[in-house]
Amino acid sequence: MPIRLHNSLTRSLQELKPLVPGKVTMYHCGPTVYSSPHIGNFRSFLFADVLRRFVEDQGLQVTQVMNVTDVGHLTLDDIEGGEDKMEAASRKTGMTAWDIAKKYEAEFHDCQKKLHFRLPHHMPRATEFVPQMGRIIDDLLQKGIAYQQNGNVYFEVAKFPGYGKLSGKVLEELEAGARVAVNEEKKDPRDFALWKVDPKHQMQWDAPFRGGVRGFPGWHIECSAMSMHYLGPQIDIHTGGEDNMFPHHECEIAQTEAHTHKPFVSIWLHARHLLVDGKKMSKSLGNFFTVEEVLQKGYSGLELRYTLIRVQYRQSLNFTLAGLDEARASIGRVQGCRQRLVRVRDGLERAGGEDLSAAVAAANERFTAVLSDDLNVSEALAVVFDFVGLCNKAAASAAGAKAALAAFARFEDVLGCFGGEPKADATGDAPAELLALLPVRKAAKQAKDFATADRIRDQIAAAGWKIVDTATGARLEKS
Numbered sequence: 001m002p003i004r005l006h007n008s009l010t011r012s013l014q015e016l017k018p019l020v021p022g023k024v025t026m027y028h029c030g031p032t033v034y035s036s037p038h039i040g041n042f043r044s045f046l047f048a049d050v051l052r053r054f055v056e057d058q059g060l061q062v063t064q065v066m067n068v069t070d071v072g073h074l075t076l077d078d079i080e081g082g083e084d085k086m087e088a089a090s091r092k093t094g095m096t097a098w099d100i101a102k103k104y105e106a107e108f109h110d111c112q113k114k115l116h117f118r119l120p121h122h123m124p125r126a127t128e129f130v131p132q133m134g135r136i137i138d139d140l141l142q143k144g145i146a147y148q149q150n151g152n153v154y155f156e157v158a159k160f161p162g163y164g165k166l167s168g169k170v171l172e173e174l175e176a177g178a179r180v181a182v183n184e185e186k187k188d189p190r191d192f193a194l195w196k197v198d199p200k201h202q203m204q205w206d207a208p209f210r211g212g213v214r215g216f217p218g219w220h221i222e223c224s225a226m227s228m229h230y231l232g233p234q235i236d237i238h239t240g241g242e243d244n245m246f247p248h249h250e251c252e253i254a255q256t257e258a259h260t261h262k263p264f265v266s267i268w269l270h271a272r273h274l275l276v277d278g279k280k281m282s283k284s285l286g287n288f289f290t291v292e293e294v295l296q297k298g299y300s301g302l303e304l305r306y307t308l309i310r311v312q313y314r315q316s317l318n319f320t321l322a323g324l325d326e327a328r329a330s331i332g333r334v335q336g337c338r339q340r341l342v343r344v345r346d347g348l349e350r351a352g353g354e355d356l357s358a359a360v361a362a363a364n365e366r367f368t369a370v371l372s373d374d375l376n377v378s379e380a381l382a383v384v385f386d387f388v389g390l391c392n393k394a395a396a397s398a399a400g401a402k403a404a405l406a407a408f409a410r411f412e413d414v415l416g417c418f419g420g421e422p423k424a425d426a427t428g429d430a431p432a433e434l435l436a437l438l439p440v441r442k443a444a445k446q447a448k449d450f451a452t453a454d455r456i457r458d459q460i461a462a463a464g465w466k467i468v469d470t471a472t473g474a475r476l477e478k479s
């Protein structure tokens, strides 16, 4: 089934047709590592993770790159103003910009593990790709598309007619926005920096291009250089948050295409902002959460992951703590169902006669269809829960349980938000002397000796276990 995705560039659904058949290249603008990762960043990163998992599920070989921005990202990048976020953090904390980068990059990787990411194949740091950026800057200077003023290098937007095609911003709009920042050096207020000179900046390099001055790179050129290094001049999919579309991605297109003369990206995808309690997340509103803060409230990485992926990436997603409780219950429903199926498959619970093959095939087919339709994770979760309902009602045969478990394993492989296959008893097998009481209780109930049945139940409860009655018999769970 073809995978169709909403391309921000054409503003329409587009079939994913890899440039090299069978292989898909994906680039994601990664974190700027100047503070602890917050949940708002992770909606977009997790969307990219689920996309990669689904593309792989469909038999395509993915090469995924997510960069780490550790230099050049300005606090007011939309108007080419402010200061480097790393430097600002350094000023506030007294740590060096290099130590800030190291600390928060490590925190980011830790969050990736806790949120069950399939790790990207490459996670390059911008500071390690300055020579590659220099080669592009040098080429743009040679072609007369970039110019140098007092050591700063600017991209001349007027020389790239396609500027504005991604964000849809028209010339007048761009000029009006750019007028906010008065910069006498620029030929046109829309021009953006490829290289900056600032003797006070902590992260500095000798100019990696001819005729340049010691300085540091602009944020936009970093992604062009790193994506080209790992994935070549043209890539299949580029993602980011909706706030990356302008100016960052617009500038990436301009630099890269002016350098290569080839269309840079086949499909651009942008995830919507995360809302928290119905509002944009901000420290001043008190609705700002780092990943670690959520986990410290006692929620698991799976529960947070579930909460952040559960709505299709282009729809509004409102994060609340109550949503995490719902995630816990939803994951519990799936795992409870899988656990019963494991017991049937392994002969610990009496099997029924249903082989479930038609239901498994239908669920798999629907799961593929909804994810192929612009990665509709909300619908994919609905497919999973319908399947849970069906399995809970069915009297599965051992083979049927096995087939249903394989479907659940596939759903988990793509969504990654339920956890692995549970053991027959999630908390360890019940002691034999308690299990031996189950047939006694069953016989008592059949004989309508409810006093004995209740006494056995209490005895089991006193030992820390509870009886769960199912269609195929009773079992014990740790209470």
Ligand SMILES: [Zn+2]
Binding pocket: 028, 029, 030, 223, 248
């Ligand atoms: Zn980027």
